[in-house]
Amino acid sequence: MSRDFSSLDTFPKILRNNAVIFKGKPSVREKEFGIWQTLSWDDFYKRAIILASGLRDSGLKRGEKIAIIGDNRPNLYLSIAAAQILGAIPVPCYQDSVADELKYILEHAEVKIAIVENQEQVDKLLEIKTKLPLLKSIYFDDPRGLEEYKEEEVKALDEILLKNIDLDINLDEDIDKTSKDDISIMLYTSGTTGRPKGVLLSYYNIISVTSVACELEGTSSNDEVVAYLPMAWVGDNIFCVAQSYISGFCINCPESRDTLTIDMREIGPTYYFAPPRVWEGMLTQLMVRMQDASKIKLWAFNYFMRVAKKWGNDILDKKKVPLFYRLLYGLGYFLVYGPLKNNLGLTRVRIAYTAGEAMGPDTFLFYRSLGINLKVLYGQTEASVFVSLHRNGDVDPKTVGPVFPGVDVKIEKGEVFYKGPGVFKGYYKNEQATKETIDEKGWVKTGDAGVIDNNGHLKIIDRAKDVGKLNSGKMFAPKYLENKLKFCGIIKEAVAFGDNKDFVSCFINIDLEAVASWAERNNIAYSGYIDLAGQSSVYDLIAKEIEKVNEDLAQDKELNDSQIKRFLILHKELDADDGELTRTNKVRRNLISERYGKLIDALYSSENHCYIETEVTFEDGRKGSISADLKIQDMKIIDLEDKVA
């Protein structure tokens, strides 16, 4: 069903329309007390109006900012809608940010009202309240533990919702006042470099891009999506909020972070989005569990996975496949793929995306061979997400797909630039950064190095500024190497060094779950993460994976010199709380090089071990320190030419 979005040009207007045309249909669900509680579109609209009028009473005006902090909860989505109705700008923040990070954003955005999920967030805000003179009210959704709080600015969201529940409030005038060039939402980018920047997206940006995406994928009010990714991330706002407004489908909020898999299975989403990390985690867990299966089951699994690997992708792409193999695949579906998909909660998935980072081709094809239509998407907050996207039947795991309809892409000096209707309005209060990112003709700099291949697919290699040169003059693309390493499943994170060096070396973070399971099966005792990471058998395990990567690199003339010569396994997981990763789990290279400079020096010396003491920050802001003596291991460099000779 398609509507005319030239008159329905803002979310409040679309919502008002949804309340009529999707009356009685679910708009948002939340599992509470073990039961899925549903809010229909008309109820959602009514509540948004009540909340909006309550927020207006507490002094919220047009153009002012309101912070939203917490896990995906219906009331927080409601708060976004209410703020938009009043013409105020919602600023969702990452729920796991420490108080200091929140302080920067709330101060920069001049937030007056914050709507938060629970006590944890209230405590964080109270801690920084004295430094935020503008912050007048903190509304909370879950009252647990907050009964005794005496601070007058801390109030229950229910106070507004319940007080006005019977009133007949009309805010049509405010809704009509919203226009397509108004700012719909302000999203702070995670900031791989420096302080986060507030990206301003207008209604026009989001609606024009999202409606094309909805049409392309044929989303309808019968789709289901599980909202579990941070609300502060642009993806949640596009895939959940914007697309559900436009198509009328239902957003499902899981009961808690721990119950996600159970909730997924119960809902059976038709539309599923996950960063590669989640897909890989799911596969690792599956493989770990298969190790414990009985022999017959394991045999059936292995046999039919081979069948799927060979034919599954072609069947999904509707290519010609011999009848015998079609039937065999059908049998496999009945015995293995179907139950497996059901177990993962992916049975009904019609559209599945991954983005953010490169994904291992093996993992990618594993899901596709099961009949899950997984596709890669390339986007940025600044583009209202969509820059390029795989189309049905035209999927290549090495690329990020053809350019999105309506978007132009050009490659200049190896760097990707794009232009289109989704291009943001600028960074909030940061004229200079805006100018550096968008040029006069509207081209946006992505900072990513990429090429367009023969099929018209965009291929992303690395962050442009990270691409360096080895002393031999050959190109060094750290992320490309790191991704290759991470594809194996036992390496959770890797950081490669090599710019202006003679050879490449790297830090490794082991994947605790996978390595622990391996250790258990091989009777290797360990006391904890540090101990496990330092064991020489684990070093050998990792060395084997690195060897595979080196063999692969040796095939490529350009990358032959990028083989990893020395590595060490870090004693702690790289963590966003310590600033080593961004909140979206991207490696902060500069900070790591600074903090672990000693280790890098050791990698490029003749030492075979190095002592290090690091400070760690806990989620509540306390600090501690851990130390370890790290071993450094040498790898053999594979030279194909030698072999030939």
Next chain:
Amino acid sequence: MNVNAKNNKSAKLEVLMDIKDISLSFGGLKALQNVNLHIQKGEILAIIGPNGAGKSSMLNVISGIYIPQKGVVEWKGKLRKKIAPHDIARMGIARTFQNIALFRGMSALENILTGRNILMKRNLFLEALYLGMGRKQEEEHRQKAEEIIDFLEIQSIRKTPVARLPYGLQKRVELGRALALEPELLLLDEPMAGMNVEEKEDMCRFILDVNEQFGTTIVLIEHDMGVVMDISDRVAVLDYGIKIADGTPDEVRSEQKVIDAYLGAG
């Protein structure tokens, strides 16, 4: 964490249980001698003491399992006589055990529901057919159980058999079962024994939350002094069956007799 709460509470001085001059012995072993102890409504009272001091005996006297040979126990101002275990539960006293005592093959949810056993009215016919009262009742009890699951943040293990759960979570389920009774007085026998630091912190928070949110009076035995001093409103110290101190954590900490009992008198 809110500090004011404690001060407000001590203003009310209603006595829930008054134990007067009791003595309990097993043959020649004198477990408790002339002990006086009162439990105030709404407080968190910790009973501490070295091994064999009579703490568990005291808890069993409070819960009515042991009947002291001498002295009386008053519950809400009335003399308490010898009573059967299900009557203890009906009075509003629930407890957890030092060694976990759950139904291991049943799920967390089912275990919590068993705690509501005493509150269920039976009608085999209606329950079997899931009709009328039977249905309404089942829904009510399930709702209460779900509220407890939500409170203790154990949604993800709702349907997991407890035998498969780690120790800390089993303890939490046990607390959940005790709470299902909606007790007025909750007795916890070493709630943190064998837990790691993180599990202990969680448990502390739940104990404080139970006390704050439901106003439940809590009596606990615990060996971890840090925990005791942090969460209790009042601490009673037993040594060889005799109460040697009773007061706020600060008072007890500086009491010479207590120091002697723990460190050995010069």
